[in-house]
Every structure is written in C-alpha cells, then in structure tokens.
Amino acid sequence: MIDAQLLKILCCPETRQELAVAPDSVVALLNERIVSGELTNRGGQLVTVRLDGGLIRKDGTFLYPVRQNIPVMLIEEAVALQPLFKT
DSSP, rough: OOOOHHHOOOTTTTTTTOOOEEHHHHHHHHHHHTTEEEOTTTSSSOOSOOSEEEETTTTTSEEEEEEEEEEEGGGGGGGEEEEOHHH
C-alpha cells in the first residue's frame, strides 16, 4: 500500500512523530463507522469516504487516512482513535 521509502520520510504534521501502517482490523472498524455515519475527523466533519488504509501516529492517538494509495496528511483530516477503542 504505502511505499517503504515514503513511509520513512512521512511524519505527523502536528507533532513530527513517526507513523506506522494501520492494521487491517483498525481500518475495517473505521470503515464500519463511516458506513454507519458515526465517524468524524478532527475538523468535526463527518467522514463519508471509505478508507483504503491509514497511518497511525506513534503515540496511537490519531490515524491519517489513506485514499487511493495517497496519505492525507492534513491535521483536520486525522481521526481520533482513543474514543473508538475505549473498553
């Protein structure tokens, strides 16, 4: 999905933390939330387009969407992960 060389140079635009490719299970959960109309991004906008993948910030708090193999590295497009994975 994401070229290894590209992943090495990408970082979170907010904190400059490293990014890792999101597991398929996380992407599947987010896509379920998108289909059900329950997922918003940091900008407060409802996410309506399914994700092809994602890049998770090293601290695990945010995921940057990947669509058509292109990482969307805009802070307001990131999705908060902690509220989704509370037990």
